[in-house]
Amino acid sequence: MGRLPLGVTTLALFFGTQATTGSLETASTVSAAAMIGMAAGAPLQGQLLDRFAKPVVIVCFTVLQVATFVALAVAVNGGSATWTLAVLALCQGMTIPSLPSCTRLVLKRAVSAGEVDAAFALDTTLMEVIYVSGPAIAAGVTATWGPQGLFLGCAVLVAAGTIFFVRVTGARWLGPDPGQAERAPDKEDLRPRPHDSRHWLPAGGFVLAMALLAAPFGLIECALTQFGTEQGTGLSLTGLILSVTGLGSIAGGLAYGTVRWRTGPARRFVVLVLGQGAAITVVAVLPSLGVVWTGLTLAALCTVPLASICFHMLDLLSPPGIWMRMQSWGAVANTGGHAAGVTLGGYIATAYGSGATFALVGLCAFLAIMAAMPALLNPSVRRPEPAKVGAHAE
Incomplete structure (x- = not known):
């Protein structure tokens, strides 16, 4: 509420x-x-x-x-x-x-x-x-x-x-802060300490990656609007596709949340980013109505799981004492990335058409993985979460 x-x-x-x-x-x-x-x-x-x-x-x-x-x-x-x-x-x-x-x-x-x-x-x-x-x-x-x-x-x-x-x-x-209240530092805690300068590179790079992953939301809105103009359907097609993809993202989140994963967050992050980027790249190469519907629906299935993994990885990367700050910067990355995507997408779609704008979404996925690389190599996000005793791992 x-x-x-x-x-x-x-x-x-x-x-x-x-x-x-x-x-x-x-x-x-x-x-x-x-x-x-x-x-x-x-x-x-x-x-x-x-x-x-x-x-x-x-x-x-x-x-x-x-x-x-x-x-x-x-x-x-x-x-x-x-x-x-x-x-x-x-x-x-x-x-x-x-x-x-x-x-x-x-x-x-x-x-x-x-x-x-x-x-x-x-x-x-x-x-x-x-x-x-x-x-x-x-x-x-x-x-x-x-x-x-x-x-x-x-x-x-x-x-x-x-x-x-x-x-x-x-x-x-x-x-x-959970890092202070729930456990004392020990050799098993692989997260860097608050004043350890090593944490700024993986955490900062990952926040940048989150912004790069948020930009496609604005880019896709502009690309769909331009695609509707190119197809002669106007805004009605844009609104309909956005509604369907919104429902697809909800379905993807519900499905993702019911599975207990064997792999760590880092590997899942890479798979989802590449999958989402590949689906949009196909749309850029073959911008027909059917491909747009299929590609955006498949990409939408990754949206909520990817957002969930991003905040979970921020949790794992955050040193004790700045947990809430890191979560807040993640929210800023989402807001700023979306706004940048709308601004850049409006120019690209008008000047170069919907195909170029969809292609830029695929480029954002590649750049996001590059920016997140220091975080992806961090041991704390590479390990799978421990399963509950007696629980079955899917």
Whole structure:
């Protein structure tokens, strides 16, 4: 409940501003301000979560988030200037409570080591459901109750969801960093220590890899739009394919979460990235309608499993003391990569067509593996997770 606004807020800002001002340019500016705020605020909140009591930090950011939503509702209803809406959108992005990262921390502590991958996969699938259903919710509520009703509804959901989350989890699951609280350093812990400079290369490279894997989402949106123009079908084809691929990603996440894997996260990461890149490359080489449908559907099956593995590998690469910060940088990589993909994809699709844009997606997959190589060679992500006693490994 508390995370539902994540799937609707950016679109709510876009729809609400456009409905109020009648300007797509203003709506784009306000939405971009929210994304910039998201990228700027997540690392700061991650650092605070690593240093102070997590329930307190989450509640403080929730209070600021609710206040920002209320201010946005008032501003949109009152027809405020563009700069006012942009500043409020920036504040909204900066004050989003890190419920996804905190949820992964709770799951990490609540299940055995061999079940973390499945728990992350199911949680990522839930987030995908939110993002897939978000556009319809945002459009429907905006059309029925107006943008101010959507903003006020988001405020209620964030407040109620966060209060429930904190009360249920509390200090038991949101205590100190897992690397500090759950075990003392020993020779079996292959993760680098916080002040060991070796951890910055694999962790930083992997965050860059996550950004390169997020860019294709924006690139594919632009490529599909251009492909629809080339085929003479317009935006209807784009919307239909995106809806089908969204359902495919959910199905892939559910299937992935039910399997206990023998291989370590590093090998699964490489296989999924190569599989997704190969499917899109075929689309670039043979851009017919049937190939586009098939290739994008196959690629979508890898989306949620790949996102789950990325956050799991960040967990394994994070030294004690900066766990929340690393998870926050992962979120920044997703947001920034998507935004960069949309920006670059718009230019490439217009200048060189949909085929070149699809080909760029395949290139991103190759570059992501190169950027992630130091992390993939790290012993902590090459080992398979220990299975529970008596559990069967698929």
